[in-house]
Amino acid sequence: MKNNEGTAKNRVRVRPIPLIIAILLAAGGWVAAISALATRVPKLAPEAFENISANELMANLDSPLLQAIERRNSTARGSFTGGEISEDALQLLGWAATGKNREGTGFVVPLAMGSEPYVSLYLADASGVRRFSWESNEFVSVSGNDIRNSINQGQNASAAWIYVIDKDNVPRGNLDFAWHTIGTMSEHQYLLADELNIQTRFMADIDAGEVAALLGLDVNTNIPAGVMIMAQK
Incomplete structure (x- = not known):
C-alpha cells in the first residue's frame, strides 16, 4: 500500500464506487426520514428513458x-x-452507510456472498468514540476520548466517521470486497449529507496503524481504511 510521504506501510487508499441513496431528514426524526424515501424518489417507467439524452433527463425530471x-x-x-x-x-x-432495509431482510449497501457487514463504522465527535451497530441502528460507546484532532488532518470538522475493515469477517479473505463496500458506504453518506445540509469530505490517505491505536484496535485484524469528516453548515 502506497503512502505519499513514503513512510507507513499501514496507509491505505480507497477509491469510492458510487451506489446511490438520497434521504431527507423529516421533522419526525430519522425513522420518518427512512419511510419518506419511497415517496420522495419516484420510480421511473422504462419508456421515460426512450429517445432522451442524459442531459435532457437531468433537466426535465424532478x-x-x-x-x-x-x-x-x-x-x-x-x-x-x-x-x-x-x-x-x-x-x-x-x-445510510451500514444499516438494514427491506423490512430488515437486507442491507443498504451490497455485501459479498450474502454476508453480514464486514466493515465497522466508528464515529468520533466531542462525546468521544462510538461504534454504529447495524443490528440495532444505535451507537455503542467505545471511549470518552476526543480523538478528532488526531484524525481530522487540521480541518474544523465536528464529527469524523472511520471505516474499519474487519479482516477476519471478509468473505474468502478478499479485501477487494471491503474496498468496494467502503466506496458504497461513503457515497451514501455523501449524498445524504448534502440533503441534511452537512459539509463532508472523504480522506483515504490515513495512517491505519495510528488510527487503529486511537480506537484501541489491532491493525492486523481491524484495518482503518478511510475517514469521512463532517460539520453542519
Whole structure:
C-alpha cells in the first residue's frame, strides 16, 4: 500500500464506487426520514428513458435522487465550519452507510456472498468514540476520548466517521470486497449529507496503524481504511 510521504506501510487508499441513496431528514426524526424515501424518489417507467439524452433527463425530471447526484461534492479543505450535527442526523448517516432495509431482510449497501457487514463504522465527535451497530441502528460507546484532532488532518470538522475493515469477517479473505463496500458506504453518506445540509469530505490517505491505536484496535485484524469528516453548515 502506497503512502505519499513514503513512510507507513499501514496507509491505505480507497477509491469510492458510487451506489446511490438520497434521504431527507423529516421533522419526525430519522425513522420518518427512512419511510419518506419511497415517496420522495419516484420510480421511473422504462419508456421515460426512450429517445432522451442524459442531459435532457437531468433537466426535465424532478427527481430528488438525480438532484442529489448532481450536487454531490467534497467540502474544500479549510472550509469546514465546525457546526455540531444533531444526534438524529448522525444516527441516520450511520444507517445510510451500514444499516438494514427491506423490512430488515437486507442491507443498504451490497455485501459479498450474502454476508453480514464486514466493515465497522466508528464515529468520533466531542462525546468521544462510538461504534454504529447495524443490528440495532444505535451507537455503542467505545471511549470518552476526543480523538478528532488526531484524525481530522487540521480541518474544523465536528464529527469524523472511520471505516474499519474487519479482516477476519471478509468473505474468502478478499479485501477487494471491503474496498468496494467502503466506496458504497461513503457515497451514501455523501449524498445524504448534502440533503441534511452537512459539509463532508472523504480522506483515504490515513495512517491505519495510528488510527487503529486511537480506537484501541489491532491493525492486523481491524484495518482503518478511510475517514469521512463532517460539520453542519
